[in-house]
Amino acid sequence: MTSQDIVTAGLVVIGDEILSGRTKDVNIGATAEFCTDLGIELREVRIVSDELDAIVEAVNALRARYTYVFTTGGIGPTHDDITADAIAKAFGVALPINETARAMLEARWKQTGTEINEARLRMARIPEGADLIVNSVSAAPGFRIGNVHVMAGVPVIMRSMLEALAPKLRGGRKVASITVKAAVGEGTVGGPLARLQAEYPDVKMGSYPQMGRDRVMTELVLRSSDPVLLEEAAEKVRAMVAEAHAKAGVEPPAED
């Protein structure tokens, strides 16, 4: 495995409504699943307010650090939609009306009889040098500049933009996972699991207690880009869990 095989990403979620609790974010989970499916490792997420400097700082920090950066939110027609301004500032480029974007929007507005005004035309302002990310839901495009991909905050539009992006992103090594279920507590398997983790540094082992079940349950999740190593480590974890079940005198959990 070479370092070129590792493709990483950071996500910046922009919006006061998320930080106030008024809106519950669902874009983080969607982006996380999207990245995992493509073999891209989402390494960090930052949620920032609708403040120019906060957005600029987060985008600049993450674009220097990861292969790709995604942003969601702040590209609508109102004064609090300042993501395009922040990206233009972060890259030190102008923010003119993009004629292709304007044409896309005007075509949609003509269909729907929507008035063209200054507020709506804000959505055609695209940083110089950026490519558009089309969106069939609302016609208002996102854009890509450098390694930064700017998307809408409305979940259905954001997912449509992710789909448009997918063929253009370089996927990394695929990471496979195996889940082993244990009918004992995390604390019971914690010691032997730590020893197996030390034995298999290239297989990442996580432990997740299951709350609200009718019996004690722990899920052990193993991840690796090496399927042979993953299966070998999983066999050892299964044996360790079987021993813990026997010692505790409990039945192994059903596979569900």
Add this chain to the structure above:
Amino acid sequence: MTSQDIVTAGLVVIGDEILSGRTKDVNIGATAEFCTDLGIELREVRIVSDELDAIVEAVNALRARYTYVFTTGGIGPTHDDITADAIAKAFGVALPINETARAMLEARWKQTGTEINEARLRMARIPEGADLIVNSVSAAPGFRIGNVHVMAGVPVIMRSMLEALAPKLRGGRKVASITVKAAVGEGTVGGPLARLQAEYPDVKMGSYPQMGRDRVMTELVLRSSDPVLLEEAAEKVRAMVAEAHAKAGVEPPAED
């Protein structure tokens, strides 16, 4: 309004399972609502992986910047639970077994007939100088050191810790909000809303399109710590929206 009235917070969510998409976070929304209720402004959230340096960096950045920092995740009994280690490193203090924490845990384990072992005792490791945050759900405590509050990642335990914390946190000025509904698109109200925002800089105005309704709907949300100014600005926004309805020849939306 003095600067002492402004109480801010940052949140660090720790866990590979959130970044992989395997687990969908609900703690961000819960913390955001908790802060808003107490008059604390949640300004930034970072989600980081189960890597010591990533946690240390995020905690150090946020604790220098905000009144309070909250963290969720990574305080269980397994090898991937390294939040206590990271906090001890961030503050440059030792991480001994805390005898009060050990007594709390052992009392619970005695009740439930749970074996005491090295993995479980990891949960009694508390940075030197920290106060415990009790948790009635699992008995494993979180802790506070400096302005950093370390909580569990399991949502029901996290919320129980927030409740335990609430009386100890200094609330800020309460921010009230008024929502005005418009039966026109964001782009229609965007221009006049921007002018009203400029007229009332101390009332924060946000605009949120409503997808999936049977008619076009936009919610305009006004927030301010000054209730008189808030009502005055809301009156002007209501008048602006009424004018937009009249111009578009649409009925105002029902209050729901």
